[in-house]
Amino acid sequence: MMRLTLPRALLVAAGALLLAYAFAIAPTTSGGPEDRRTEPVANAEPRVVAESAPSPSPVPAVAVFPPDDKAFVGVMTEKGPHDFAALDTFTAAAAHQPQVMLFSSGWATDEFDRTLFDRISSRGMLPMLGWEPWDYRVDQQARKQKTLPARQVDRIRSNQPAYRLSRIANGDFDSYLRSWADGIRSLGYPVAIRFAHEMNGDWYPWCEKANGNRPGDYVKAWRHVHDLFQAAGATNVTWVWSPNARWNKSTGHLADYYPGDDYVDWVGATGYYGTGVFTNYWSFDEIFGPTMTELGRFTSKPMVITETGASDASGRKAEWIRETFRTLPRHRNIIGLIWFEVDKELDWRIASSPAVAAAFAQSVADPRYRFSWSPEMRPRLDVGHP
Template sequence: MMRLTMPRALMVLGGALLLTYAFAIAPTTSGGPESRRTDPVANVEPRVAAVAETSPSLRPAVELFPPADKAFIGVMTEKGPHDFAALDTFTAATEHQPQVMLFSSGWASDEFDRTLFDRIRGRGMLPMLGWEPWDYTVDQRAREKNGLLARQIDRIRSDQPDYRLSRITSGSFDPYLRSWAEGIKSLGYPVAIRFAHEMNGDWYPWCEKANGNRPGDYVKAWRHIHDLFRAAGATNVIWVWSPNARWDKSTGSLSQLYPGDDYVDWVGATGYYGSGVFTNYWSFDAIFGPTITEIGGFTSKPMVITETGASDAAGRKAEWIRQTFQTLPRHKNIIGLIWFEVDKELDWRVTSSPAVAAAFAQGVADPRYRFTWSPDMRPRLDVGHP
């Protein structure tokens, strides 16, 4: 039989007092009737929320754009966000809602306009700005002259000393650049910027082979703009570097024009079937393959086909589109494709004929292209080497 010594008596008395407090006193001193709820979810939920705030592993996962094993299909139209009629026609013909809209803006005349970005966002698409340091009216005037060959037009529009790359790096455009940086920062949602595309050619004033530019000037100009945006706090930019698809060995090394992984988020490429050296039938891999391989040799950044289209001059446009959609899934590093839905020099539009529209609609019906862009998505930044 256990003897009731003084220490044991004190332990029993203490336990009794604790039980009395727990069941009788505490419930009546911690609040009104709602504080005496016995619902276990109500009592646990605030504690879980508090832990989630401090534990990254319990926070909701941020969805990537595009999601894993998905690729987006974007569009560029002649009037872009100024008029969505062409977009609506494209969407109806292809039965596909694009996740990205690319539109262009020239430095000579275009100021930042929030409305254009908001209109694209309102249509459920990521805005991608084709930002072009030049006066594009020079190109328009050259095209209006009768008898000029394409290469003559290239030489006229690329000769714009006011937009020489060295002037960008020296700070001549800094007030203009800051106005855009502040504007894009104020949007509060992601914006892709494809700055000075096709820089490996010689038909734009920002190409190193034109306009008195020198080797290394392009990278310096890119980094200057990127650093200015970063200093302004415009961290919602997806920087897209986009050369023209390689057409021969004389186009030089793309790596010499690459600003570096710290300055680029997505890499891109422009290429069309039915134009220039690609007038004869070239498959998607024939047009883009060498460029994809070369870029993959110096970066693992995700790739976007930032401009493409096909001509039906040889009657094989629908075939090219079907073959392209069969090929794309094999390129795991390609996260998106933007179609040039414009009738310019040649009719690149998907809506050029019912057969072409049907081929495109069949291609985008694949589940890998079926998802919705959201401003809350975080851009995918790494997919590994091709």
């Protein structure tokens, strides 16, 4: 048996230390990635982060159009975005930049044209398309016959079987509709569409009381157009349903023509002082009151006066304008008014006289109407709630 001398004992101890180093320490400090272990070391102190990550910035709220306690003032001219001369005259007379421009387009002749929408939006106005399923040239030809009574003109222009509501609902115009849906989606900013307005009358081909249409056809046609736009991804549309202001029982029950809250964003109404049954002086509330009362029975959607104007046949045009703008704030559900700045049959323009222009300018100088539209704003969908 070998004796364990002091030198040999030192040699054995050194060997043991080398073995301990090889099996315990060396694997943690050398070798390739496959040799680096991920197990936590016992009793290891947690890693201290020198600087905490910055808190995320709050997302800014999207502005609503129109803002709280505001109402917009819009305009419709004869040539719309094709020629801004009348718009410039209106803006100067009103001393006010309108926030909305309404313009018409007929299905028989008009294809989607991005330029028209861009011209309006670049002027700081929400484009509102008055989309009309008919051939408006029939109306133009009838009006040229000066001897024809007005009701005869209505019967001629409303008789267009090619544009019956059932044909729209059945998909006969779907390729045309898709071209517009794709175009409007590509704009990338909000657009309002007032489709087939004044449906409760009998003077357009899309009225249920004309053109061989049947009860219920209007709602079917509206929903078909709306659903096609939704399917195409054109969700930047504010849908504006706009009957004519009621004046007697012959204008029908508005609820019969209403597509439903799921298909409508704003409700509207058309009404003028100085024509038809409103030839004598009727105040704003007398013209629009019955319609607003009836609308309130089946919807609480925001309301827009989508077409209005006043003639000066009895010399009270300026008075009607002042009274109208004093009245509007009492109707919290009304979020806007569009003035018909056209000399057609009667001169509805505020530029018709200095006194009328002054009355309008003084009325819209109220802070309630002073704000700007921008493409980043989203439409107000509830009255009094952003």
